[in-house]
Amino acid sequence: MKIDFELNGKPTSVDVDGTTPLLWVIRDTLGFTGTKFGCGMAQCGCCTIHFNGMATRSCMLPIQAAKGAKITTIEGIAKDGKLHPVQQAWIEKDVAQCGYCQAGQVMTAVNLLERNSKPTDEEIERAMEGNICRCGTYHRIKDAVKHASELMNNQ
Amino acid sequence: MKIDRRKFLKISGASTAGALVIGFNWPGMVKAASAGETELSGYIKFLADGTVVIMSPNPEIGQGVKTSMPMIVAEEMDVDWQKVVIEQAALDTTKYKRQVAGGSGSIRTSYKTLREAGATIRQLFIETAAQKWNVKPKHCSAKEGIVTHKSGKSARYEDLIEAAKSRELPSGVKLKEPSEFSIIGKGKVNFDAEKIVKGEMKYGMDTVMPEMKYAGIIHTPAFGGKYISHDDSSLASSFPEVKTYKIGNAIAVVGSNTWEIFQAKKLVKVEWELPNTESSESQLEDMKKMIEKGKLKEKKSIGDIGQAMAQADEVLEANYFTPFLPHNTMEPMNFYANVTGNKVHLLGPIQTPEGTRKKISNDLGIPQENITLELTRMGGGFGRRLRNDFVVEAAMISKKAGVPIKLVWTREDDMTGGFYKPATLHNYKASIKEGKLTGWELKGLGMKSPRSVDEKNFPVGAIENIKIESNVAPSKVTTFAWRAPNHNYLGFSEQCFLDEIAEKIGKDAISHRLEMLDGINSEIKYSAAKMKGIVEKVREMSSWRKDKSKKQGFAAYYSYSSYVAMVAEVSEVNGKINVDKVYAAVDCGQVINALGAEAQIQGSIIDAIGHAFYGEIKIKDGTPQSQNFHNYRLGRMSCKPDDIEVAFIESNDDPTGLGEPGMAPASPAVVNAIYQATGKRYYNLPLSQYGIV
Structure with missing residues (x-):
């Protein structure tokens, strides 16, 4: 079936089986491989994207x-070639080790800070x-979220 | 050793205009590091715009070598780190040595050679400039990519490239004094950090190649199961293009995208012969019986353990169990393979590319020189990607299907079809006489694993009478190396038992450890002085037991050539344990990347605590009882300590690795602290079975 939506600000249209999870449309059909496959049952967060402004697991969403x-x-979170403050904080705090889960971590953190610009530790x-x-x-994820909060509030 | 550098370092004849390409290759250089491995080489490109491209030979699994290995070369080359670009090298045994990510060995085995390479290049530019200016090289120096003569004259490396090309490489170069280091020992952000946070970093899972098909695999549901037959007739209506192939003891499903093959797999009916009746309970019983019946092999015997036990005022005994653990790399197993006639192209995440190429060569009957293996950054390894079963599968599928394929395992394939950390049972006995630990008896069993004791490590050498025995407990469950193999579970049992002994003797755990280290003889494989150094350091930084309200536990371990001591502080809130803080003192010789080194220790602490709290895969009828993260709990943010403080002992000794050494002491430090907080000792992992986490 043909489905129209907006991906990273651009009108996008795909013609696929409607039950296909969004993750595989993003990755295999559209070639955006930054969103990762980790578990396929919305448990690990590797596939986190923003769906109408909410952090959402894309691996089970048809x-x-x-x-x-x-x-x-x-x-799609860096704007006009400028890194999002969360991305900037992630680099400055040298968060990533293997890095595979970090796209999902960043997407969750961005959404948190959009809803709550000064979150407490809890x-x-x-x-x-x-x-x-x-x-x-x-440990560094938490530091980076705090740092990103400062960067965003000082902008 | 006198080395003729011209034989092993050469300026490439293929240098293109404006760029200088230097390959290096030194026979005999690193013989001392490991017998049988006689060659290391690297690859450095100077571009006309001043960019320095350094190839990083070793696989990057998150341990940070893609940043730290080039830091060593850049230090001695004296270039501006901002101008360094790092590229991942493909497997090339003619150029590189030990392209392995394992055993915390990348830095340890290559430090000197990488320094020599950098220093030779620095000297090349100094000599090139000296000739140009008609001055003596010894009156010139280099810093951040600029050669300067004492008169003040200076030249950039990139402006010396053309002249350098016609020179022979210098010999007898001098390495820097550690006091001169400006890159080594500093904190450099992971080179790929920006690509990672932008989603641009390519992992094996992200591979897309021309004409590529996608492949899934159906393995036996139980360990030891055997394929009988399969029926793929129900694919025809839903997925007419999808094909199945028998690959060894499994069925491959080949289709046009990942979701299609995941769906198609569910429609294929496979009949298995499943004779395995093992369960977690039967396995534990079997291990207990083996210990009771003395079905063990002697690994070490010092003094007279029988006499020590007979004459003891008190004998302390304890049994410790640790479960099977899957590796659970966040990136499930995958690999790209294209087998065409007598050629193979492989691309993906593997910790052991060289051994993998050999295996593929043997299995497919294709000469190694016809096999290209390129490495991607790995979404974790932890030992799982030391195995190459999934690469062999990918190559066999491509060969049978006659198309290039990317094999993608699901999380379920990954969690249930793995090579687990062996389940272990350790039985300890200690004899105490007149307030002294006089005897130590350890019986260790690993399920399908020969490694459950370490007869060359502490406390051997520190106790008068020692007996260590071990054996393999038979099982059909496949096991293999899992981050800090052997030490991760041996460290838990041994360090917890020592804590109990110190208490029984009536001594403070750290004071007792220092006394033991003072009594060490040559039986031990490490420096007792270095071990004492970290124990004293962690005592100081944690203000050990000065504040009685803080419930602290201690552990220290020598693991994979580095020394790590930890103090954990925990509190109990409504019956649940919170880890408030972990202090770690580390001696890994010269720290290369301060940021990366700290990250490895922080990560190891969290990884070890997460697994000690929740990690366990149970077996029933030979079948793993967890399949995905809904019924297997990995440590999440809530189990991390509220705070972690890491200190590195200042040292200019040759560096040792850090990917694994932080694992062993973390869980026993926490369990020993839990005893201080609750008065209860826990002997089995995971702790979730006691309802306290």
């Missing part, structure tokens, strides 16, 4: 639910609990 939706992936931990990192970068 594409037919995306009709007319505004979708943002990791490739709020950060609660928001980030759904994103798994086997390298164990949680």
Whole structure:
């Protein structure tokens, strides 16, 4: 079936089986591989994207639910060639080890800070609990979220 | 050793205009590092705009070598780090040595050679400039890519490229004194950090190649299962283009995209012979019986353990169990393969490219020189990608299907079809006489693993009477190296038992450890002085047991050539344990990348605690009882310590690795602290079975 939606600010149209999860449309059909496959059952957070402004797992969301939706992936959060403050903070705090889960972590953090620009430690931990990192970068993730909050509030 | 550098370092004849390409290659240079490996080489390009391209030979799995190895070359070359660009090298045994990510060995085995390479290039530019200016090289120096004569005259490396090309490479170069380091020991952000946060970093999972098909695989559901037959007739209506192939003991499904093959796999009916009746309970019983019946092999015997036990005032005994653990790299197994006639192109994430190429060559009967293997950044390794089973599958599928394919495992394939950390049972006995630990008896069993004890490590050498025995407990469950193999679970049991012994003797755990280290003889494979150094350091930084309200636990371990001591502080809130803080003191010799080194220790602490809290894969009828993260819990942010403080002992000794050494002491430090907070000792992992986490 033909489905129209907005991807990273651009009108996008695909013709695929409507039950295909959004993740695979983004990755295989459209070639945006920044959004990662980790578990396929919305448990690990690697595939996190923004769906109408909410951090959402894309691996279980059928594409037919995306009709007319505004979708943002990791490739779409830097604006006009300028890194998003969360991306900047992630680099400055040297968060990534293997890096595979980090696109999902960044997308969750961006969404948290959009909703709550000065989260407390507890709020950060609660928001980030759904994103798994086997390298164990949680310590720096938390630092980076705080740093990003400062960067955004000083803009 | 006198080395003729002209033989192993050469300026490439293929240098293009405006660029200088230097390959280096030194026979005999690193013989001392590891017998049988006699060659290391690298590849450095100077571009006319001043950019320096350094190839990073070793696979990057998140341990940071893609940043730290080039830092070593750049330091001795004396170039501006801002102008360094790093590229991942493909497998090339004629150029590079030990292209392996494992055993925390990348930095340890290549430090000197990388320094020599950098220093030779610096000297080349100095000599080139000296000739140009008609001055003596010894009156010239180099810094951040600029050669300067004492008169003040200076030239950039990039402006010396053309003249340098016609020179022979210098010999007898001098390495920097550590006090002169300006890159080594500093903190450099992971070279790929920006690409990672922009989603631009390509992992094996992201590979897309011309004409590429997608492949899935159906493995036996139980360990030890055997393929009998399969029926793919129901594919015809939904997925007419999808084809199946028998690959070894599995069925491959080949289609046109990932989701299609995931769906198609579910429609293929496979009949298996499943004779395995093992369960977690039966495995534990089997191990207990093996220990009871003394089905063990002697690994070490010092003094007279029988006499020590007989004459003891008190004998302490404890059994410790650790479960099977899957690796759970965040990026499931995958690989791209294109087998065409007598040629193979492989691309993907693997910790052991050289061994993998050999295996593919043997299995497919294709000469190694016809096999190209390119490496992608890996979404974690932890030992899983030391195995090449999935690469062999990918190559076999491509060969049978006659098309280039990317094999993609699902999370379920990955979690249930793995090579787990072996389940272990350790039985310890300690004899105590007149307030002294006089005897130590360890019986270790690993499920399908020969590694469950370490007879060359502490406390061997520190106790008068020692007996260590071990054996392999039979199982059909496949096991393999898992981050800090052996030490990750041996460290837990041994360091917890030592804590109990110190208490029984009536001594403070750290004071007791220092006393033991003072009594060490030559039986031990490491420096007791260095071990004492980190133990004293962690005692100081944690203000050990000065504040009685802080419930602290201690552990220290020598693992994969580095020394790590930890103090954990925990608190109990409503019956649940919170890890408030972990202090770590580390001696890894010269730190290369301060930021990366700290990250490895922080990550190891969190990784080890997460697994000690929740990690476990149970077996029933030979079948793993967890398949995905809905019924297997990996550590999430809530289990990280509220704070982590890491200190590195200042040292200019040759560096050792950090990917694994932080694992062993973390869980026992926490479990020992839990005892301080709750008065309860826990002998089995994971701790979630006790309802305290």
